[in-house]
Amino acid sequence: MTRAGSSVTRAPGTAFLFLAPFLAVYAVFLVYPLFKGIWISLHDWELAGGYREYIGFLNYEDLWFDKLFWRTVRNTLLFVAMTVPTMTLLALVLALAVHGPGRVKSVLRSVFFLSSVFSVSVVTLIWSMVLSADQGLLVPLWDAMGIKPINFLGHPTLAMPSIALATLWWGVGLPMALFLAALGQIPQELYEAAELDHAPRFTVLRRITLPSIRHTVLLVVVLQIIGQFQIFGQVHLMTQGGPANRTRTMVQYIYDTGFRDWQVGYASAMAMALFVLMFGFSMLQLWLGRKGDEA
C-alpha cells in the first residue's frame, strides 16, 4: 500500500468495490429511468394495454397548445412565488428568535421543527379540518364575530393561499435548521466588537448577521424553489385541483395524466418540461446569487 504524499491512496480495484453498490443502484434507478423517461415522452404510450407508438416531438407540440398545462404552470409558479419568499423569511425570523442558549429556546426550536416530521397526508388532514367552513378551528371565532364562515379551500382566490399557509406550517423546520446552523458559525468576535460600539440591534442584524449568512439564504431559496415546484400532495388531498382548476399544479396534472388517464407518454413530456423549468429557475437563482457576491 503506497501513498503518493497526498491524503488519498491509489487503489482503483478497491475503490471500485466500495463504489459498486452506489453506482449500480444509481445507474439502474436514476440514470437509466431519466433516459427512459425522455424515450417514453417521444411515444404515444398507454399504461394499460401496452399500446405505444413513436411520435417524435408530438407530445411536446401538444403540450405547447394545451391550455390546462399552461394553467398548471401558472398555478405552480404562483404557488412558488407565494411560498418561497415567505418560507425563507419566516424561517429566518424564527431562527433568529430561537437561536441561542437556554431551555426555553431549545423547546421552541423543537416546536417549530415538529410540524416538519408529519407526513403530507397528516398535514392535509389537519389543515383541511382547520380551514373547514362548518367544522373548522376558526368557526367559533366567526360565530362570535357574527360572520358567515368562509370556505377557504373552495374559494377561487383563497384556496391557493390556504394551501401555501399549510405548506409554510409544514415546511419551515428544515430552512430554519439551516439558518440555525449558519448562525451558529458566525464568529463571536464580530458581535463583541459591535457590543463595544453599542451598535443598535437592527444595525447588527443588517451589518453583521445577514452578510454572514448570505450563502445560506441562497441555499435555502434554491432548495425551496426545487421543493415547492414539486407541490403535489397538498393539492391532491386538499382541493383535488379545484375550484375550477385554480389549484391544479404541474405534478398533479402529470399524476392525473399518467395514472388516471394512463397517458404516460404525454405525462412524461410534462415531467421533462417540469424538470427543465426547475433546473432553469435554480440556475437563475444561483447566477443571481453569484452576481450579488461579486457586486
Place this chain on the structure above:
Amino acid sequence: MSSAFRTGTGRATDWILLGATVVFSILWLLPIIWVVAMSLKPNAELMRSTAGFLPVPFTFDNYIGITKLATVPRWLMHSFVVAASMTAMVLIVSSLAGYAFARLDFPFKRTLFLLTLAGLMVPEQAVFIPLFTMFADWGMHNTHAALVMPRVAVPIGVFLMTQFFRAVPRELEEAAELDHASHFTIFRRIMLPLSVPALTTLGLFTFIFAWNDFLWPLVSATRADMFTVTVGLASIQGNFAFSEGLGSVMASAVFASLPIVILFLIFQRFIVAGVALGTGK
C-alpha cells in the same frame, strides 16, 4: 453571551421578543392540540361540535377501534419495514461510496463525483413514470422492495459522507496502514465508529423521508393491504370519513404520527448539527 440578534439595546427587548415567540409557538401548536383533542372525543359529540381544545367528554374508543380493525397497525408495519430497510441501505451504500471518494484515488474520480452531484438536480417526477413501467415489467409493484430500491442511491448521502470522511484526520488511519490493514478493515474499524454522528443524521433524515414518502408509494403500492401509513391516511380523507367517524380519522392520524414524533424527540439534537455538517462548513 451575545447572539445573532441582540446587543446594545438591553435585556428588556430580549424578553419581549422571547415572549412573542412563545405566544407564536402556542398558536403554531394549536392545530395539533385541537386534532389530538378531537381524537379523544366521542364521534357523536364531534357531529354536534368540533370546538374546544380539551377532550371533554373524554373517550379512548377511537384508539381502541383502530387497534381492533388492524388496518392502521398493518400500514404502520409496512412503513416501519420500508423506512428501516431504506435507512440501513442508504447508510451502507453512502458510507462505502463516501469512503472511496474521500480516501481512494481512481480513474474518473472527479467525473464520477460530479455525476453523483448532478443527481441532486433530478426531481423524482422526472423518473417516477419510467420507474413505474420498470417495476410493472418486473411484476414487482405492491412489494416492499419496490418502495425501497429506487430510494437507495441518494446523492446527498454520498456527498455528506464524503465531506465527513475528508475531515477525519489522516493520522488515525496511519497506524492501521502500517499494520497492513486492508481498506475495508480501516473503513469498518476506524472510519465507521468515528462517523456515528454523521450516520445518525443521515439515518434520521432518511427515515423521516421514507416515512413521509408519498408520490412513489401512491403509484406503486396500490393495494390497500400494502399501503404505507402516509398513503393509507390519504386514502381515508374522503367526505365519508369526515362526516361519519371524525374522531377515528383523527385518532388514526395521531396514532400513525406517534412513532415519527417520538423518534424526532429522541434524536432532535442531531438535526441542526447534521444540517451544519451537510452545508459543508
